Amino acid sequence: xASLVVAEHDNIELKRATRHAVTAASQLEGEVHIxxxxxxxxxxxxxxxxxxxxxxxxxxxxxxxxHGLAENLAPLIAGLAESYDYLLACATxxxxxxxxxxxxxxxxAQISEISEVVSADTFVRPTYAGNAMVTVRxxxxxxxxxxxxxxxxxxxPDGGSAAVETISGAGDQGLSRFERHELSVSVRPELTSADxxxxxxxxxxxxxxxxxxxxxADRLGAAVGASRAAVDAGxxxxxxxxxxxxxxxxxxxxxxxxxxxxxQHLAGMKDSKVIVAIxxxxxAPIFQISDYGLVADLFKALPELxxxxxxxxxxxx
Amino acid sequence: MKVLVGIxxxxxxxxxxxxxxxxxxxxxANVKMTINPFCEIAxxxxxxxKEAGIAEEIVVVTAGPEExxxxxxxxxxxxxxxxxxxxxxxxxxxxxxxxxxxxxVEQELPGLVILGKQAIDDDSNQTGQMLAALxxxxxxxxASKVTLGDGEAEVTREIDGxxxxxxxxxxxxxxxxxxxxxxxxxxxxxxxxAKKKPIDTKTVEExxxxxxxxxxxxxxxxxxxxxxxxxxxxxxxxxxKLQNEAKVL
Numbered sequence: 001x002a003s004l005v006v007a008e009h010d011n012i013e014l015k016r017a018t019r020h021a022v023t024a025a026s027q028l029e030g031e032v033h034i035x036x037x038x039x040x041x042x043x044x045x046x047x048x049x050x051x052x053x054x055x056x057x058x059x060x061x062x063x064x065x066x067h068g069l070a071e072n073l074a075p076l077i078a079g080l081a082e083s084y085d086y087l088l089a090c091a092t093x094x095x096x097x098x099x100x101x102x103x104x105x106x107x108x109a110q111i112s113e114i115s116e117v118v119s120a121d122t123f124v125r126p127t128y129a130g131n132a133m134v135t136v137r138x139x140x141x142x143x144x145x146x147x148x149x150x151x152x153x154x155x156x157p158d159g160g161s162a163a164v165e166t167i168s169g170a171g172d173q174g175l176s177r178f179e180r181h182e183l184s185v186s187v188r189p190e191l192t193s194a195d196x197x198x199x200x201x202x203x204x205x206x207x208x209x210x211x212x213x214x215x216x217a218d219r220l221g222a223a224v225g226a227s228r229a230a231v232d233a234g235x236x237x238x239x240x241x242x243x244x245x246x247x248x249x250x251x252x253x254x255x256x257x258x259x260x261x262x263x264q265h266l267a268g269m270k271d272s273k274v275i276v277a278i279x280x281x282x283x284a285p286i287f288q289i290s291d292y293g294l295v296a297d298l299f300k301a302l303p304e305l306x307x308x309x310x311x312x313x314x315x316x317x
Numbered sequence: 318m319k320v321l322v323g324i325x326x327x328x329x330x331x332x333x334x335x336x337x338x339x340x341x342x343x344x345x346a347n348v349k350m351t352i353n354p355f356c357e358i359a360x361x362x363x364x365x366x367k368e369a370g371i372a373e374e375i376v377v378v379t380a381g382p383e384e385x386x387x388x389x390x391x392x393x394x395x396x397x398x399x400x401x402x403x404x405x406x407x408x409x410x411x412x413x414x415x416x417x418x419x420x421x422v423e424q425e426l427p428g429l430v431i432l433g434k435q436a437i438d439d440d441s442n443q444t445g446q447m448l449a450a451l452x453x454x455x456x457x458x459x460a461s462k463v464t465l466g467d468g469e470a471e472v473t474r475e476i477d478g479x480x481x482x483x484x485x486x487x488x489x490x491x492x493x494x495x496x497x498x499x500x501x502x503x504x505x506x507x508x509x510x511a512k513k514k515p516i517d518t519k520t521v522e523e524x525x526x527x528x529x530x531x532x533x534x535x536x537x538x539x540x541x542x543x544x545x546x547x548x549x550x551x552x553x554x555x556x557x558k559l560q561n562e563a564k565v566l
Binding site (some may be wrong): 009022065067069070071074082092093094096098099100101103104105107109110111112113122126127128129130131132133134135136137138139140174176177178179180181182183184192196220228231232237239243244245247252253262263264270271274275276287288289290291292293294295296301304305308309312314 | 439477540544
């Protein structure tokens with residue numbers, strides 16, 4: 001038997017998230033296959049076939065799958081389940097949306113956001129915002145799993161030469177339709193795959209002050225994030241949110257500015273390699289988990305930091 | 318239209334959770350419990366629909382222990398009309414909760430079900446999607462805006478790259494994200510009034526649902542602790558450390 005990884009893509013590009021799920025799948029028994037369900041998505045299927053360790057790509061191309069609607073995708077995936085022990089996706093908003101629907105159609109539990117494969121039926125997953133790591137054993141014959149990207153390295157994008165098999169599903173279930181996207185247009189790297197992340201919190205006081213964070217981020221080629229408090233206060237959009245209910249990141253360097261360090265924020269960034277905290281409150285809990293702490297007024301420290309990066313020739317532009 | 322809201326009682330978001338020494342779970346004795354924040358947003362949304370004249374009645378449901386009655390009282394004080402308490406003393410997992418909610422939906426026949434996108438205790442983020450699957454209904458998860466129309470709803474969803482807007486047929490399941498609304502505080506008169514609102518209490522067995530856990534919890538441990546590092550005096554020292562000590566710049 002084998003594992004089926006549900007590809008994440010935009011019909012043009014295979015998203016990196018897919019390759020993290022492939023790595024988790026490769027730690028399980030059997031072959032690793034990828035399902036590409038999309039519309040005019042041949043390039044994605046080709047990219048999936050090239051991922052190291054993948055032996056087969058199932059390609060379902062239908063307008064009904066073009067926008068990842070869960071109502072249409074879930075029956076397609078569930079319909080393929082018979083040939084697989086494991087159905088996996090990365091725990092992105094797309095994976096989180098569709099996989100529980102698949103699990104319920106199969107009458108099995110979903111094992112959410114695993115951070116470790118212990119054995120064929122046993123997995124570790126974070127709960128309570130990462131404050132309690134639970135080892136669970138699934139008693140279901142078939143396992144539906146979402147994968148925490150930061151816990152599994154991405155499989156290499158090349159080196160594989162899987163066969164692509166065209167399949168078809170039931171298509172449009174007539175329950176939902178896509179209207180429009182408003183995607184954040186950013187020249188900066190994506191939060192979840194950036195090497196460096198600079199995040200602002202409530203201490204920023206206003207969205208108008210975020211350019212101070214951006215100025216530092218751009219010098220470092222970094223992504224910009226935010227705490228839930230900053231999103232809550234309307235400073236920045238929700239897709240900036242790092243934390244328990246936002247994105248989980250684990251960059252080489254995470255710089256938290258004006259972020260006190262609420263449990264729910266730490267959940268999203270505490271696995272970063274090096275953490276820097278800049279906060280004017282020396283009692284802020286963020287300092288208890290940071291490698292380097294600077295007690296300072298961020299409105300002074302951020303411009304100084306930008307200037308220092310220029311001075312030391314570290315700035316990327 | 319009748320709106321059904323599913324809620325969960327969880328440890329308060331501000332509590333520092335401690336893993337029990339015997340590895341069976343987390344400490345819950347003498348710990349502040351509250352309504353899961355995303356569920357509170359779900360109730361608020363339903364109450365706003367009622368205030369706007371779109372919803373006629375709000376039924377709030379929970380599956381959980383005796384003490385979860387307290388959480389239902391909170392929801393009734395915010396503005397739900399009546400409550401259904403499905404008493405489950407054992408660990409009740411998302412698939413079982415979805416089955417419980419399906420049974421309640423089949424009795425109540427709501428036009429819309431609103432749930433929180435995730436509970437902040439087990440962080441599963443499953444129940445709404447599972448309920449939609451079991452009912453064969455559309456789902457709109459992680460909603461930041463819900464507009465009800467004639468037989469359908471337009472929902473804006475928070476996705477990784479920004480926002481996505483879908484139209485879903487009603488009846489449907491919607492799960493709430495953070496920015497959908499800001500829940501109100503229940504007023505004292507409403508807290509008093511809530512005490513008179515009906516709560517239908519039956520066990521999960523009486524609802525005819527097999528709630529046996531599918532995931533066996535073998536062990537619960539605290540994550541590796543991250544030690545505090547050093548404090549630096551100024552920005553120049555910080556940049557120097559990052560460059561020459563941590564070597565990340």
